[in-house]
Amino acid sequence: MDPLDIARWQFGITTVYHFLFVPITIGMAFLVAGLQTAWVRTGNDKYLQATKFFGKLFLINFAMGVVTGIVQEFQFGMNWSNYSRYVGDIFGAPLAVEALLTFFLESTFLGLWIFGWDRLPKKVHLLTIWLAAVGTAMSAYMILAANAWMQHPVGYVFDPEKNRAQMTSFTEVLFQNTAVIAWLHTISAAFLTAGALMAGVSLWLIMRRKSGAEAMARATLKVGAVVAVVAAAALGITGDQDAKIMVQQQPMKMAAAEALYETAQPAPFSLFTIGTLDGSEPIFSLEVPNALSFLATGTFDGRVEGIDNLEQQYQEQYGPQFDLESYTPNIPVTYWGFRLMIGFGMLAALFAAVGWWAARRGRTPESKWLVRMAIIAPLMPLLANSAGWIFTEMGRQPWIVFGLMPTAEGVSPGVGAAEVLTSLVVFTLIYGALAVVEVGLLLRAIRQGPPEVVVDPFADHGDPDRELTVTY
Amino acid sequence: MSLETLQIIWFGLIAVLWIGYFVLEGFDYGVGILLPVLGRTEREKRALLTTLGPVWDGNEVWLLTAGGATFAAFPTWYATMFSGFYLPLLLILVALILRGVSFEYRSKRSDPQWRRRFDAMIVIGSFVPALLWGVAFGNLVRGVTVQADGQGGWIYTGGFLDLLNPYSLIGGLTTLTLFLTHGAVFVALKTTNPLRDRAQQLAVRLGLVAAVVAVVFLVWSQLAYSGKTWTWIPVLIAAVSWLAGIAANFRGREGWAFIFNSVTLAAAVSALFGMLYPYVMPNVDRALPGMTIADASSSEYTLTIMTWVALLLTPVVLAYQAWTYWVFRQRVDPKHIVDPYAGSLDTPAEAAETGARAREAAGSS
Numbered sequence: 001m002d003p004l005d006i007a008r009w010q011f012g013i014t015t016v017y018h019f020l021f022v023p024i025t026i027g028m029a030f031l032v033a034g035l036q037t038a039w040v041r042t043g044n045d046k047y048l049q050a051t052k053f054f055g056k057l058f059l060i061n062f063a064m065g066v067v068t069g070i071v072q073e074f075q076f077g078m079n080w081s082n083y084s085r086y087v088g089d090i091f092g093a094p095l096a097v098e099a100l101l102t103f104f105l106e107s108t109f110l111g112l113w114i115f116g117w118d119r120l121p122k123k124v125h126l127l128t129i130w131l132a133a134v135g136t137a138m139s140a141y142m143i144l145a146a147n148a149w150m151q152h153p154v155g156y157v158f159d160p161e162k163n164r165a166q167m168t169s170f171t172e173v174l175f176q177n178t179a180v181i182a183w184l185h186t187i188s189a190a191f192l193t194a195g196a197l198m199a200g201v202s203l204w205l206i207m208r209r210k211s212g213a214e215a216m217a218r219a220t221l222k223v224g225a226v227v228a229v230v231a232a233a234a235l236g237i238t239g240d241q242d243a244k245i246m247v248q249q250q251p252m253k254m255a256a257a258e259a260l261y262e263t264a265q266p267a268p269f270s271l272f273t274i275g276t277l278d279g280s281e282p283i284f285s286l287e288v289p290n291a292l293s294f295l296a297t298g299t300f301d302g303r304v305e306g307i308d309n310l311e312q313q314y315q316e317q318y319g320p321q322f323d324l325e326s327y328t329p330n331i332p333v334t335y336w337g338f339r340l341m342i343g344f345g346m347l348a349a350l351f352a353a354v355g356w357w358a359a360r361r362g363r364t365p366e367s368k369w370l371v372r373m374a375i376i377a378p379l380m381p382l383l384a385n386s387a388g389w390i391f392t393e394m395g396r397q398p399w400i401v402f403g404l405m406p407t408a409e410g411v412s413p414g415v416g417a418a419e420v421l422t423s424l425v426v427f428t429l430i431y432g433a434l435a436v437v438e439v440g441l442l443l444r445a446i447r448q449g450p451p452e453v454v455v456d457p458f459a460d461h462g463d464p465d466r467e468l469t470v471t472y
Numbered sequence: 473m474s475l476e477t478l479q480i481i482w483f484g485l486i487a488v489l490w491i492g493y494f495v496l497e498g499f500d501y502g503v504g505i506l507l508p509v510l511g512r513t514e515r516e517k518r519a520l521l522t523t524l525g526p527v528w529d530g531n532e533v534w535l536l537t538a539g540g541a542t543f544a545a546f547p548t549w550y551a552t553m554f555s556g557f558y559l560p561l562l563l564i565l566v567a568l569i570l571r572g573v574s575f576e577y578r579s580k581r582s583d584p585q586w587r588r589r590f591d592a593m594i595v596i597g598s599f600v601p602a603l604l605w606g607v608a609f610g611n612l613v614r615g616v617t618v619q620a621d622g623q624g625g626w627i628y629t630g631g632f633l634d635l636l637n638p639y640s641l642i643g644g645l646t647t648l649t650l651f652l653t654h655g656a657v658f659v660a661l662k663t664t665n666p667l668r669d670r671a672q673q674l675a676v677r678l679g680l681v682a683a684v685v686a687v688v689f690l691v692w693s694q695l696a697y698s699g700k701t702w703t704w705i706p707v708l709i710a711a712v713s714w715l716a717g718i719a720a721n722f723r724g725r726e727g728w729a730f731i732f733n734s735v736t737l738a739a740a741v742s743a744l745f746g747m748l749y750p751y752v753m754p755n756v757d758r759a760l761p762g763m764t765i766a767d768a769s770s771s772e773y774t775l776t777i778m779t780w781v782a783l784l785l786t787p788v789v790l791a792y793q794a795w796t797y798w799v800f801r802q803r804v805d806p807k808h809i810v811d812p813y814a815g816s817l818d819t820p821a822e823a824a825e826t827g828a829r830a831r832e833a834a835g836s837s
Contacts, residue, residue, distance in 0.1 A: 056816075059576065060576070060577075060580075062576075063572060063573050063575075063576035063577065064573065066529060066572055067568065067569040067572040067573055068569070070532075070536065070565060070568050070569070070572075071565055071569070073536055073539050073540060073543075074539065074554060074561060074565055076543070076550075076554075077539075077543065077550045077551055077553070077554025077555060078554045078555055078558055078561060078562075079555070081551035081552065081554065081555035081625075082551070082625065084543065084547055084550055084551040084554075085547050085548050085550075085551040085552075085624065085625045086624075087547075088543055088544065088547020088548070088550060088551065088770065089547060089770040089771050089774050090774070091543075092540070092543035092544030092545070092547055092550070092770070092774075093544045093774055093777065093778060095540045095543055095544065096537070096540035096541045096543065096544035096545075096778060096781070097540075097781055098540065099533065099536045099537040099539070099540035099541070100537050100540070100541075100781065100782065100785045100786070100789065101781075101785055103533040103536055103537065104530065104533050104537070104789045104792075104793070107529035107530040107532070107533050108529075108530040108533075108789075108792055108793055108796055109792075110529070111525070111526035111527060111529060111530055111796060112526065112796055112799060114525070114526065115522075115525050115526040115800065116526075116799065119799050119800065120799065159771070162624050163623050163624035164547075164624055166770075166771040166773070166774070167771065167773055167774050167777075168773065170773075170774075170777045412551075412555035413621065413625075413627055414552075414555055414556060414627040414628050414629065415555050415558055419558050419559065422559075422562070423558075423562045426562065426566060430566060430569060430570075434569075434573060437573070437577065438573075441577060441580055441581075441817060444580075444581075444817040444819070445817055447819075448817060448819075467808050467809070467810045468522065468804070468808045468809055468810070470525075471518050471519075471521070471522045471525070471579070471809050471810075472518065472521035472522050472524070472525040472575060472576075472578070472579055
């Protein structure tokens with residue numbers, strides 16, 4: 001096997017896996033911070049219960065996000081050393097800032113939050129979870145700015161002497177519209193993920209009539225559902241903006257998202273297609289007329305470039321320098337990735353809203369279907385997030401940096417197939433085993449429910465001989 | 473500032489990040505390896521883990537920042553070293569994954585088998601990086617087989633077994649024994665008797681072993697690979713400070729011992745970076761070209777930006793990390809751990825069983 005393929009599989013597996021935990025961490029950090037704020041302001045026990053309960057789920061998840069994140073930072077150098085050298089002058093900077101500015105913030109203040117319940121004044125303790133939450137959101141910004149540069153490289157020149165790209169404007173790299181919109185879209189996804197998780201778990205607690213949990217669960221169901229619905233709306237708006245930027249910067253990706261082979265004006269959007277997997281010979285296709293034109297250009301009769309045209313255009317533009325066989329990404333993956341992202345995301349918000357409606361004004365629904373819905377609602381955004389990233393990364397192919405470096409040239413020249421395969425197998429096995437452990441713990445925590453009796457953890461401060469409230 | 477000055481600054485800053493990593497995570501590797509040795513009862517084990525609880529993750533970020541800073545400031549070094557030291561890094565990553573989740577998950581369940589497994593992962597997960605970082609640094613100082621690829625990059629052409637030479641293995645033993653001692657001193661500093669006394673006595677013995685290993689390694693480095701007289705200074709500081717640490721330990725002054733050990737780690741890292749300069753990856757055959765900081769570095773523009781970022785942020789990071797240690801300055805008394813056998817995510821049935829076991833243990837002691 002070719003080391004390139006194995007390295008790509010490894011990057012895909014480790015990154016999609018890492019990104020299962022990331023949005024939960026970001027969204028849940030803010031929601032838990034909000035709940036704790038509500039407790040500090042109102043003194044209402046249900047908010048303390050909610051802080052402790054969802055805080056526990058948050059931390060079980062956070063541990064996985066941390067350890068799988070270390071792999072991310074190392075594997076650029078391990079498997080993609082040519083890429084790292086060629087663009088490190090630009091790409092390395094946001095990563096270093098991410099570590100220095102945000103990893104320290106997250107890890108230190110989360111440590112203070114976890115163990116500080118009986119050590120810090122109430123409001124200082126509240127501040128620690130907010131700082132950790134802000135850290136997670138800023139961390140996302142830095143890595144998305146780095147990724148946006150791969151989608152749309154700006155603020156650099158090519159240095160022929162060193163044979164590499166060099167940064168000319170850090171502000172352009174950090175604040176180009178591709179980065180800003182990707183961050184807004186991703187943060188919205190994080191809130192949808194956390195909102196759907198909170199709503200699903202809360203509905204389950206209500207329907208199971210978990211003792212002592214009802215007041216909390218009704219409050220958190222509302223919070224989770226509202227957050228999910230608002231986040232879904234934000235995803236629609238930011239996604240729409242993102243698509244318009246994409247049409248200008250990476251028209252091939254938009255065409256691949258629709259499997260639009262021939263340039264069309266106006267262009268329809270197909271909800272789904274039956275036929276060949278790559279949509280080249282549809283047998284049946286449910287289409288919304290003019291929708292793709294609107295999505296791509298903002299007008300109902302806008303012109304959308306087709307794959308065949310773009311392929312020819314790229315052959316002429318890039319062929320002399322790169323001589324790649326094809327400039328078209330894998331169409332089945334982009335076509336279905338795009339649809340599954342939108343579909344699963346909308347289902348998540350719908351489920352959260354239905355759950356809230358079913359349990360409105362003190363009702364306790366009994367339907368078996370609602371229980372199932374409560375259980376699968378938190379999974380929907382995870383599928384949507386994965387599909388979205390697979391779409392956007394596969395849609396950039398054959399480039400690792402669009403127009404600048406083909407993916408095939410990015411791999412480590414000195415690393416053989418056996419080494420990459422070893423690490424792929426090792427990571428996959430460990431990640432699989434850890435998934436079982438992590439899900440097991442999450443289910444235990446959910447079944448246990450929130451603590452029935454909550455004592456104000458700040459009440460007995462100052463007693464030197466008191467028992468430790470938090471230990472490892 | 474000129475590009476040459478910036479390159480030297482960043483070479484120094486990366487040394488500083490490694491110092492931060494060795495001083496801070498060094499002790500939590502030590503505590504992790506010593507978990508079954510010092511923690512004779514479940515209550516003591518929980519106390520040991522609780523001393524690390526609030527800080528281990530923040531300590532590990534020093535490594536991530538060192539990695540990120542190397543990527544940004546010396547991309548060619550990052551690319552060649554990370555792809556060249558492939559298997560050792562894979563082992564380190566696996567270790568860091570396992571130990572990270574183990575800290576968080578171990579005490580969630582009371583099941584003894586569950587806890588034994590995570591204990592083993594904490595020990596192995598701490599042992600592997602404590603050993604391998606020393607091996608990696610040994611190889612850097614000794615030199616590796618690298619060559620320029622003619623397209624701006626450098627390739628490591630050696631194999632995995634080339635990394636396992638006697639000198640570098642002693643380097644591994646050096647970091648391992650230094651971290652073990654550092655960890656024992658940290659336990660003495662952060663716990664109460666009898667754990668404290670036991671850790672202190674162990675620290676004296678480990679400190680003597682480490683002294684021998686480290687002196688052999690550093691003097692060998694100096695004589696064989698330095699080529700500079702001034703690097704004797706950090707080598708001597710490291711040695712003297714280590715002896716002062718052992719003496720402080722012997723007299724029961726673990727706070728001073730911790731400071732002296734930290735000075736040793738800082739001086740040792742400084743010595744190794746001093747010996748490396750002006751290379752980042754010297755060739756094992758000194759007659760052949762090796763990768764210098766000039767070959768490896770980013771552009772003047774990027775280094776200037778990153779210098780500002782580092783100047784602004786590093787003091788803030790140091791301030792709040794120091795504050796964390798201040799907040800958790802109190803010793804962890806095993807007596808204050810409410811119910812060491814209970815898991816926070818036990819089912820009601822498991823909780824009842826654990827309660828019975830705890831009562832039995834209390835009755836028999």
